Amino acid sequence: MCGIIAYIGARPCRDILIEGLKRLEYRGYDSAGLAITQTIGDCTTHVCKTVGRVADLERKLEADEPTLNGTIGLAHTRWATHGAVTDPNTHPHTDDRGLICLVHNGIIENYVSLKKLLEEKGRKFRTETDTEVLATLVSELYDPDHAKTGGMDLEAAVQAALREVTGAYAIAVMSTRDPDTLVVARKGSPLIVGIGNGEFIVASDGSAIISHTARAMTLDDYSVVRLTRDGLRTSTIDNVELSPKVMQLEIELGEIELGGFEHYMRKEIFEQPRALRRTMSGRLNHNEGCIVLGGLLAHAKELVRSRRVIICGQGTALNAGMVGEYLFEDLARIPTEVEYASELRYRNPIIEEGTVVIAVSQSGETADTLAALHEVRDRGALGLGVINVVGSTISRDTDAGVYLRVGPEIGVASTKAFTGQVMVLTMMSLFLARRRLMSGTDVSAFMAELARVPDHIEAVLEQDDEIRAITEKHIGRENWLFLGRGYNYPTAMEGALKLKEISYIHAEGMPAAEMKHGPIALIDEGMPVVFIATKGAQYDKVMSNIEEVRSRGGHIIAVATEGDEDIRRVAEDVIYIPECPEPLSPMVAVVPLQLIAYHAAVLRGHDVDKPRNLAKSVTVE
Ligand code: M6R
Numbered sequence: 001m002c003g004i005i006a007y008i009g010a011r012p013c014r015d016i017l018i019e020g021l022k023r024l025e026y027r028g029y030d031s032a033g034l035a036i037t038q039t040i041g042d043c044t045t046h047v048c049k050t051v052g053r054v055a056d057l058e059r060k061l062e063a064d065e066p067t068l069n070g071t072i073g074l075a076h077t078r079w080a081t082h083g084a085v086t087d088p089n090t091h092p093h094t095d096d097r098g099l100i101c102l103v104h105n106g107i108i109e110n111y112v113s114l115k116k117l118l119e120e121k122g123r124k125f126r127t128e129t130d131t132e133v134l135a136t137l138v139s140e141l142y143d144p145d146h147a148k149t150g151g152m153d154l155e156a157a158v159q160a161a162l163r164e165v166t167g168a169y170a171i172a173v174m175s176t177r178d179p180d181t182l183v184v185a186r187k188g189s190p191l192i193v194g195i196g197n198g199e200f201i202v203a204s205d206g207s208a209i210i211s212h213t214a215r216a217m218t219l220d221d222y223s224v225v226r227l228t229r230d231g232l233r234t235s236t237i238d239n240v241e242l243s244p245k246v247m248q249l250e251i252e253l254g255e256i257e258l259g260g261f262e263h264y265m266r267k268e269i270f271e272q273p274r275a276l277r278r279t280m281s282g283r284l285n286h287n288e289g290c291i292v293l294g295g296l297l298a299h300a301k302e303l304v305r306s307r308r309v310i311i312c313g314q315g316t317a318l319n320a321g322m323v324g325e326y327l328f329e330d331l332a333r334i335p336t337e338v339e340y341a342s343e344l345r346y347r348n349p350i351i352e353e354g355t356v357v358i359a360v361s362q363s364g365e366t367a368d369t370l371a372a373l374h375e376v377r378d379r380g381a382l383g384l385g386v387i388n389v390v391g392s393t394i395s396r397d398t399d400a401g402v403y404l405r406v407g408p409e410i411g412v413a414s415t416k417a418f419t420g421q422v423m424v425l426t427m428m429s430l431f432l433a434r435r436r437l438m439s440g441t442d443v444s445a446f447m448a449e450l451a452r453v454p455d456h457i458e459a460v461l462e463q464d465d466e467i468r469a470i471t472e473k474h475i476g477r478e479n480w481l482f483l484g485r486g487y488n489y490p491t492a493m494e495g496a497l498k499l500k501e502i503s504y505i506h507a508e509g510m511p512a513a514e515m516k517h518g519p520i521a522l523i524d525e526g527m528p529v530v531f532i533a534t535k536g537a538q539y540d541k542v543m544s545n546i547e548e549v550r551s552r553g554g555h556i557i558a559v560a561t562e563g564d565e566d567i568r569r570v571a572e573d574v575i576y577i578p579e580c581p582e583p584l585s586p587m588v589a590v591v592p593l594q595l596i597a598y599h600a601a602v603l604r605g606h607d608v609d610k611p612r613n614l615a616k617s618v619t620v621e
Contacts, residue, residue, distance in 0.1 A: 001615030002105035003027045004191060005208050006074035006172035008182040008227050009199020014068060016201065017075040020208035021054045023256065026264065026410040027204065028615030029077035031090040032057040035101045037179045038070030045101050045176040049090040072179055074172040076103035079615050083128030093132045095139035096124040099176055102138065104131040105204060106168035106189035107620050114164065134171070137161040144177040155226040158183045162224070162237040168367065168620065172202055185224040189619045190365045190393060193217040193225055195246065200227045205389070206249040207256045207408060214249045218391050250390050255407045263608040265411035269594050270461055273454035275406035275416045279423045284447045289440025291431040295402050302382055304435045307354035309334050312341040312372050314618070316414035316497060317360040320421035322490035323586045324358070327425055330583060332432035341372035342621070351379040358384045362409055362417035363617040364392025371621055373397060386424045388417055402428060411609045412616045413502050415594045418494060419587045426450060426583065449581050453588060456578040460591040463575060467592050470557060470573045471599040474528040480505060481519065482593065483512040484532035485542055491532050491586045495593030502611045503600035512545040525553035532589045535561040536582035546570045559589050
């Protein structure tokens with residue numbers, strides 16, 4: 001969702017900005033633009049923007065501004081919130097006096113009242129965006145002659161403007177009168193500052209910075225950074241000076257490139273065995289029969305005594321959390337609930353002593369999840385994170401947590417993050433189980449099975465061609481059902497989510513038993529119904545549900561356990577997965593469902609990595 005890249009330094013920044021925008025494309029966007037300050041004729045700051053892809057912007061730039069190549073600039077990919085997807089609404093935005101140029105990620109909630117005040121002062125607006133209001137507010141406060149008059153310079157004007165704003169923002173701001181200063185700020189939306197040699201590269205995430213530098217500064221909410229070619233100054237919006245917090249980006253360039261794959265989603269599906277081995281690496285202590293999670297040690301006692309766990313997240317993270325609910329209750333015997341972060345946040349939740357809330361998020365930037373985390377921590381819960389992106393906002397705002405370590409996930413459809421999240425939740429439940437009720441021997445036996453999960457996934461990936469053929473048979477169908485029970489009810493939910501988000505086929509996921517209570521009416525001749533029918537406690541019940549669908553003409557695609565020949569009697573198509581303990585089966589059973597969704601999207605000719613209307617990281621509530 002909206003990507004920001006900005007540069008100040010000694011190098012011409014046109015290519016740096018374009019490359020940065022391309023790296024940020026995966027976040028999801030509908031239009032793109034950039035501004036570079038360079039004196040050409042009478043004009044200093046040149047803005048070029050267009051609806052469409054970064055490649056369209058590149059072409060427009062080449063046609064309109066072939067010589068533009070200054071050393072300070074900012075750029076943006078927009079995912080529309082306020083105002084239609086049009087060229088004027090695309091960022092960067094300037095004000096009516098042509099003093100300020102600004103890009104923004106987030107939502108200025110009080111923009112209507114600010115706009116009215118500014119209009120009363122005679123300011124004019126040309127767009128429907130909240131961002132133009134912010135640019136105009138900064139311009140209203142900014143004095144381009146501040147050196148002579150003692151008025152507000154750019155940094156002071158940004159601070160003062162942000163004191164008037166409610167909502168969320170990550171911004172980069174330039175003055176058309178000052179080619180030597182870039183000001184950036186954030187509250188609630190992601191932004192980091194890459195620190196290079198005599199240059200700064202500001203971006204929404206590390207993927208746009210890593211080819212220039214691995215040193216980056218994180219920004220807390222309400223912080224403002226003034227960047228010049230000589231250095232930086234960090235302060236709050238109230239101008240209290242802050243010390244910069246610098247970290248090393250843990251991203252390798254190869255991880256954010258396609259590496260011979262046609263799509264990131266496919267690459268990430270196939271990366272899962274390696275990624276999960278990394279998630280487990282150094283965390284399974286076979287000798288002592290325990291799980292080592294350094295991030296939780298400081299809170300181990302509190303966790304062991306916890307009376308209730310609430311897992312929250314959105315989308316795929318929520319589905320992984322649902323598997324976590326089964327794991328925590330089954331293995332660690334702690335009452336556990338799972339809830340949409342967006343609902344948890346606003347339903348006046350009861351947080352009693354001993355409540356632990358686990359926020360699950362790949363990006364660590366999802367606004368709903370972040371807001372829920374803040375709410376429950378304010379009410380006294382211990383807040384833990386299960387996060388992929390190191391240094392992300394949620395990871396910094398939790399009391400403790402465990403990173404997924406699956407590497408950057410670029411495809412909008414979450415795949416390796418799901419299996420990574422389930423793997424971490426499994427390890428967390430074992431971490432607690434060992435301290436509460438499970439013997440070292442039992443934990444060891446379980447860990448041995450856990451360590452085999454990547455091999456099982458490899459076995460599933462080998463069936464890619466067969467899975468493609470099964471998908472192709474049903475590619476004309478507009479409605480699919482995904483059904484499972486127990487641990488694989490969340491797997492069914494995840495299978496349906498994957499299919500709908502990238503192939504735009506309507507799909508529902510639900511507990512297999514629930515089908516009889518209404519959705520069975522949907523089943524008609526040949527409707528694809530995917531059952532996760534692996535061997536486990538409810539296998540016989542699932543078989544009965546399959547019969548019910550079959551007798552109504554549904555076409556059964558079963559994900560079953562290797563060696564199960566009975567299933568062939570009732571299912572037209574069978575995808576086998578290796579036998580593994582039921583609590584671990586979602587990590588394996590989800591893989592064929594990811595491949596079905598992938599092949600369906602490719603067969604339908606969709607842009608797999610950039611599905612329509614979707615953003616990788618949803619940073620607005
Ligand atoms: O970054 P997060 O894990 O917090 O993102 C949550 C959801 O937005 C995300 O899982 C979304 O549902 C994916 N597109 C699903 O593939």
